[in-house]
Each structure stands twice: as C-alpha cells, then as structure tokens.
Amino acid sequence: MTLPDFSNLSRYRIMWVWALFDLPVLTKIERKNATRFRNDLLDLGFQMVQFSVYLRHAYSKEKAEAIAVKVGTCVPESGHVQILFFTDRQYQLSQSFFGKKSRMPTQQKPDQLTLF
Template sequence: MKIERYSKLSGYRIMWIWVLFDLPVGTSAERKQATRFRNDLLDLGFEMVQFSVYIRHAWSKEKAESLARQIGESVPEAGHVQVLFFTDKQYGQTQVFRGRSAQPRPTEKPRQLALF
C-alpha cells in the first residue's frame, strides 16, 4: 500500500496558476483575438488581477497542467503567454502593495467594540 506524502488539501499540492500575456492589438482582428483569449481565460475560471495578468486556483498539479494545455491551445498566433505555477504555500507569501495614501496613518488605536 502506497502512503501519499501530502494530504489532498496540502498547501504543497494545491496550485495557483498565473497567466501573463502580451498580445498585439494594432488591428481590429488582433483586438478581436485578444478579447477572445481573455474571454477564454474567464470561461476557464480565471480572474483578472491586472489587464494582462489572470489567476486561478487548482486543486492539484495535474489540474493546473490540464488548464495550461487548454490555455496553450487558445493563444493567438502572434501572442506571447507565460503560465506560472505556485503552490498554495508559495502563494501565501505573496505581498500586495496598492500605492501610498496621501493621508497620514492615525496614531491613536481604534476603540474596542463590545457586543452584548
């Protein structure tokens, strides 16, 4: 009997798939192909992070690889697409910065809210 090293819900088995792409949009036909590619990503369950960056969760490496093959089949002829794979543990270390606020941070701690 083979013992699986990680459980099915292990942070080392669950994958995140990032799709980064640069597609030509100089002509009407190229814009149509780029739109079709983005819609294909949405149909596969991806979410837009930035205009040319999409992300999706997959339960296993096998599912992630299957999605990558489907993406490869829909890439426009002149497109440049990269598919990156991260384990859930690696993705959990992602840092996100959203610009700096012009307002200074409050120095006073917020008051405790009591619910009865």
C-alpha cells in the first residue's frame, strides 16, 4: 500500500468534513436506522461533536469529497444529511462555548494529521 505524499500539505488544502443530520427516531426501526448511521460515521473515521454533528479530517479536497460520497451511501431512506467542508485554516478559527453551569471541559481540537 502506498501512502499519499504529505510533504506539500497546506492549512488551506487540508480539509475538515462535517456531517450534520436530522434522522427520524419515532419508531423502533427509525431509531435502529439512526443508530446504524451514527455507527457508520464512526466506522468512516468521524468523531461526534454533538449528537447529530460529526467531524472528520481529510488531507485533501479530493479525499474529503470521497468521504462525502461514502457518507451518502449510508444515509437512511427517510434521513436528511448535510456535508460541510472547511479548510484547516478555517477550522482553526472556530470557537466552542459552554454555559456557566456546564461541567464539560473545553474540547481540544484534534491534531492536524493523525495516521492510524
């Protein structure tokens, strides 16, 4: 297996793929389908940001688009999924806030590039 050439990575070329979705969960089958979709996202390398918001790193626009196509094949029949793309530079500017009563720690942004 040949690894991609990471020597020319730029914060303007590296992408973050966001999957935002709204899935019905009124029936047992709908809940099962929603759970399956969330597990599919995890299997594709996404991490949960919020219950219906998942995030994944991609080293290029082409890789990000390929990931989006894979997500599209997993969408339940009655679901709605939106894929957003951000460069690493744009993602660097994001901020997270928690209410004063919240005990949740500020989430650290993932490393720029993680190979597993």
